[in-house]
Structure formats: structure tokens, C-alpha cells
Amino acid sequence: VLRTEAKVTGVELRESLVDLCSAMAVKLGCEDLYFSCGDVKTHAPESCDVMIALHACDTATDYAIHYGIRSQASIIMCSPCCHKQVRPQMHSPEILKPMLQHGIHLGQEAEMLTDALRAMLLEANGYSTKVFEFVSTEHTDKNKMILALKRRSDGKNTVLRQEALEQINALKKFYAISEHCLEELLQQN
Numbered sequence: 001v002l003r004t005e006a007k008v009t010g011v012e013l014r015e016s017l018v019d020l021c022s023a024m025a026v027k028l029g030c031e032d033l034y035f036s037c038g039d040v041k042t043h044a045p046e047s048c049d050v051m052i053a054l055h056a057c058d059t060a061t062d063y064a065i066h067y068g069i070r071s072q073a074s075i076i077m078c079s080p081c082c083h084k085q086v087r088p089q090m091h092s093p094e095i096l097k098p099m100l101q102h103g104i105h106l107g108q109e110a111e112m113l114t115d116a117l118r119a120m121l122l123e124a125n126g127y128s129t130k131v132f133e134f135v136s137t138e139h140t141d142k143n144k145m146i147l148a149l150k151r152r153s154d155g156k157n158t159v160l161r162q163e164a165l166e167q168i169n170a171l172k173k174f175y176a177i178s179e180h181c182l183e184e185l186l187q188q189n
Contacts, residue, residue, distance in 0.1 A: 010035040011043045040064045050075045057081040062182035065118060068148070069125045069186065076127065076148040079134065083107075083114040091176035113175060115146060117168060121182050122148040124164035126157055 010033075012018050018037040025033040036043045040056065040063045051068030053061060061080040068076035087110035092100045100106045119129040127148035134145040151157060168183070 005032070007032045008034070009048075011038060011040055013037070013039055040067055047071045048073050051077070053078045055079055055081045058084045059181040061118070062180075062185060065122065065146075065148075065182055066185040069122070069127075072150065074150045076122065076146075078118075078146045080111075080115055080118070080144060080146065083111045085179065085181055086110050086114045086117075086175075086177060089175075089177050089179065093174065111144075113171065113177075114180075115144060117171065117177075117180050118182055119146055119148075120164045120168050120171075121180075121186060122146070124161045124168070125186065126151050126153070126161075 010018075010021060012021070012035060015037045018035045021035045024030075025035070040053065040060060048068065048071045051064060051071065051073045053064035056064050056078060058081065061078050064078055065076060087107065090106070090110055090113070092106075092109075096109075100109055115131055119131050122129045128151050129146065129148045131144065131146050133143045135143045151160075171177070172180070
């Protein structure tokens with residue numbers, strides 16, 4: 001046991017869940033565990049060392065990742081949920097149209113593209129990333145995890161940033177993507 005003091009803030013949209021979790025924290029004597037009703041766009045704490053977002057729907061994942069990057073969190077861990085922003089923008093190259101004519105395949109392609117762009121944007125901002133399944137598909141079909149660990153600052157970061165940005169631009173051009181929430185949030189910094 002590390003015996004490290006930690007303050008944990010949970011942000012949740014559903015007030016009933018916030019009430020339940022807050023009551024449990026009090027009952028269990030977890031004095032440094034807080035819950036706030038709202039979303040990560042407006043209710044994130046000032047800073048954090050570890051940012052975890054589980055099933056943050058659509059662009060809420062982007063806001064959570066942005067918050068982690070902005071806070072210089074050493075660990076950012078997200079389980080994305082739905083991927084609505086990129087799919088309507090996607091223009092499939094002619095060679096892929098027969099494969100992506102089926103809605104399920106197009107949805108999977110949009111999900112893969114969205115999360116690949118997120119991982120590359122994390123890489124461009126000084127993180128090493130992994131994308132993997134974290135629970136068995138028999139329990140949920142929403143089981144993807146994006147894990148980002150802050151890299152040490154060194155000369156390699158500039159090269160890695162440039163490579164990631166070039167890959168992002170190439171993918172966006174290939175699929176004719178004009179907007180990606182996380183990219184836009186990072187450009188505001």
C-alpha cells in the first residue's frame with residue numbers, strides 16, 4: 001500500500017448518481033472524495049495529476065482529454081463512448097465505398113478514426129499513448145481505452161510532435177475531415 005494522500009473529484013451529469021456517490025463517500029469516511037454535478041466542460045477542477053474519463057459520450061471525451069493535457073496530467077485515461085462528430089464529415093475514398101456502404105462498418109471506421117486522431121493529438125502534446133480493449137466484449141461493446149503517459153521533456157518531443165501533426169493532417173485530408181473537437185480545443189490554448 002502506497003499510503004499516498006489523494007484528492008479525487010468525480011464529475012457526472014446525473015444528479016441522482018452524484019447524490020448516491022456523495023452519500024457513499026460520507027458513509028465510508030472518504031473525506032477527500034468529492035462529486036460534482038455537471039460536465040467536464042464546466043466542472044473540472046483547477047488541476048490534476050491523473051485524469052480518468054469513463055464512457056464520456058461523444059465530444060465529452062475530447063473535453064476530458066483537453067482538460068488532462070491543459071493540466072499537464074501525468075496520466076490520461078479515457079474510455080470513449082459514442083463518436084458522433086467525425087462520422088457525418090467522413091467522405092470515403094472511392095476504393096473504400098463498397099466496404100463502408102454498410103452502416104456498421106462506417107460506424108466502426110468513424111470510431112477508429114476518431115480515437116486514432118485523439119491518440120495522435122495526445123502524442124503531439126507530449127504523451128506516449130496506447131489504445132486497447134480493457135474488458136471482455138461479452139460484458140460491453142464499449143470497451144476501448146486510450147491511455148496516455150506524459151513523456152519527459154527532451155529534444156525528441158519536437159520531432160514526435162511534428163510527425164504526429166503530419167499524420168493527423170494526412171488522415172484528415174484522406175477522409176475530408178474538417179473539424180475535430182479535441183484539435184480545436186488544443187488550438188485555443
